[in-house]
Amino acid sequence: MIVSMMSMPEGTITRVDVSEARQRLAVSRFLLVNVELPEQTAPGEPPLAHLLGLEAEDLAWLGREGEDTRAEILGDCAAFVVPAVEAGRVVHVHALVTERYLVTVHRGPASLIGDVTTRFSHESPSDSVAMLFLLLDEALETYRRAAVRALLEVEDLEDAMFRRRQPEQLYRLARLRRTAALLHHTLLPYHRVAEETVTRRVMNRGFQEARRRRVREYQRTAGLVLADIESLQEAARRAFASYSSLVSGDQNGVINRLVVVSTIFLPLTFLTGFFGMNFAYLTDELESGVVFWLLAVGLQVVFVVIALYVLHRTRLWRRLREDEGDPDDQ
Numbered sequence: 669m670i671v672s673m674m675s676m677p678e679g680t681i682t683r684v685d686v687s688e689a690r691q692r693l694a695v696s697r698f699l700l701v702n703v704e705l706p707e708q709t710a711p712g713e714p715p716l717a718h719l720l721g722l723e724a725e726d727l728a729w730l731g732r733e734g735e736d737t738r739a740e741i742l743g744d745c746a747a748f749v750v751p752a753v754e755a756g757r758v759v760h761v762h763a764l765v766t767e768r769y770l771v772t773v774h775r776g777p778a779s780l781i782g783d784v785t786t787r788f789s790h791e792s793p794s795d796s797v798a799m800l801f802l803l804l805d806e807a808l809e810t811y812r813r814a815a816v817r818a819l820l821e822v823e824d825l826e827d828a829m830f831r832r833r834q835p836e837q838l839y840r841l842a843r844l845r846r847t848a849a850l851l852h853h854t855l856l857p858y859h860r861v862a863e864e865t866v867t868r869r870v871m872n873r874g875f876q877e878a879r880r881r882r883v884r885e886y887q888r889t890a891g892l893v894l895a896d897i898e899s900l901q902e903a904a905r906r907a908f909a910s911y912s913s914l915v916s917g918d919q920n921g922v923i924n925r926l927v928v929v930s931t932i933f934l935p936l937t938f939l940t941g942f943f944g945m946n947f948a949y950l951t952d953e954l955e956s957g958v959v960f961w962l963l964a965v966g967l968q969v970v971f972v973v974i975a976l977y978v979l980h981r982t983r984l985w986r987r988l989r990e991d992e993g994d995p996d997d998q
Contacts, residue, residue: 674700674785676793681785690721699769700788700799707776709733716773722764730762731773737854739862748862750803751854752780753810756847758854761807765800772803780806794878801882804862808886808893811855815896818847819903826907838911845904851897859890935971 671689674681676698684692689701703716716731726742729735729749737760738749748763761780762773772781784806793799822844829837866883 669706670704672702672704674702674788676700676788676799686719690719693769693771694721697768698796700785700796701769701771702781702785703731703771703773704777705731705773705775720771722771727764730764730771733775735760735762737858737861739858739865741865741868746800746865748800748804749858750807751811751858752778752807753814753851754778754780756814758850761803763800763803765796768796770796770799770803780810783809797879798882801886804886805889808889811851812893812896814847815851815893815900818844818851819896819900822900822903822907826903826910829907829911833911833915841904841907841911845901845908848897848900848904852894852901855894855897859894863887863890935975936968939967939971 669686670683671686672681672683673689673692675696689703692699693701701720703720705716715728717727722730726747729738729747735749737751738747740747745764745766748765750761750763751758752761753759759774759776759778759780761778764771774781780803784803787802787806788799791802793802822841825837825840825844828834866886
C-alpha cells in the first residue's frame with residue numbers, strides 16, 4: 669500500500685504511512701490523501717476506512733475490489749466510484765470527500781491521479797469539493813481522449829479501405845467498435861447516477877453558487893463526452909456498412925465477369941454439343957471438310973464476334989475495367 673498526501677493550498681506532495689495519514693485526516697482542514705492499493709487483495713486485509721480512521725459502516729466499500737459505480741451523499745460526505753480510461757482499459761477510482769479532505773483510492777498505478785494533482789498545483793482549488801470536481805472532470809477527459817483517438821482511427825481506416833480493401837481492416841474495425849461499446853457501457857451508468865446525485869444536491873437552498881457553477885460545467889462536459897462516444901459508435905457502424913458495401917461491389921464484379929464469360933462460351937458450348945451428337949444426318953451428310961469449317965468453326969467465330977459486339981455496344985466490358993481500377997486514379 670502506497671499513501672501520498674498533498675497539503676493544500678501549498679500543493680506539496682509527500683509520501684507517508686497509513687498511521688500518519690490517519691492523524692492528518694483527523695486534524696487537517698484542507699487535505700488530499702491518495703492511496704494506491706496492490707492489484708490483488710491480500711487475504712484478511714482490514715478495511716481501508718478503518719486503517720484511515722474513517723469509522724463508518726457506510727464506508728466499507730472504500731478500496732474494495734470490484735466495487736460498482738457509485739455516486740451518493742452519505743450524511744456530511746459524498747462517495748464516488750469514478751471510471752477512467754487507463755492505457756486502453758477502464759479503471760475505477762474511489763473518492764470520498766468532506767468539507768475538510770478528499771480521499772482517493774485505486775488499485776495499481778493510475779496516471780489520472782498524477783494529472784489531477786498537476787491541475788491542483790496550477791489551479792489552486794479553494795476547497796475539497798473543488799478538488800473533487802477537478803477529479804471528475806479529469807476522469808471525463810480520459811474518456812474524451814480515448815473516444816477522439818478511436819474516432820480518428822476509424823476515419824483513417826475508412827479512407828484506407830476505399831483505396832485498397834484488406835481483411836485486417838475488418839478486425840481493426842471490430843476492435844474499435846468494441847472500444848466504443850466499452851466506453852459507452854462504463855460511462856453511461858456512472859453519468860446517470862452522478863447526474864441524479866448532483867442534481868438532487870443542487871436543489872438544496874443552502875448549496876453555494878460557486879458549486880452550482882461547477883456542477884453545471886461538469887454536466888455540460890459529461891454531455892459533450894457522451895456525444896463524442898456516440899459519434900464514435902456511429903462512425904464505427906458507418907465504417908462497417910462501407911466495408912460491407914465494398915464487399916458487395918466486389919461480388920457484383922465477379923458475377924458480371926461470369927456473365928461475360930457465359931455470354932461468350934454458352935453458344936460455343938451449344939454448338940460443340942450439337943455437332944457432337946450422332947444423328948444420321950450429321951454423320952452421313954456433313955462429311956466434307958468445307959462443311960466442317962463452315963459449320964463447326966465458322967458458326968463459332970460468328971457467335972464470338974456477335975458476343976463481343978454486344979459487349980462493346982452495352983459498354984459492359986469497359987465498366988468492368990473501370991471497376992478494377994483505383995478510384996483515386998480515375
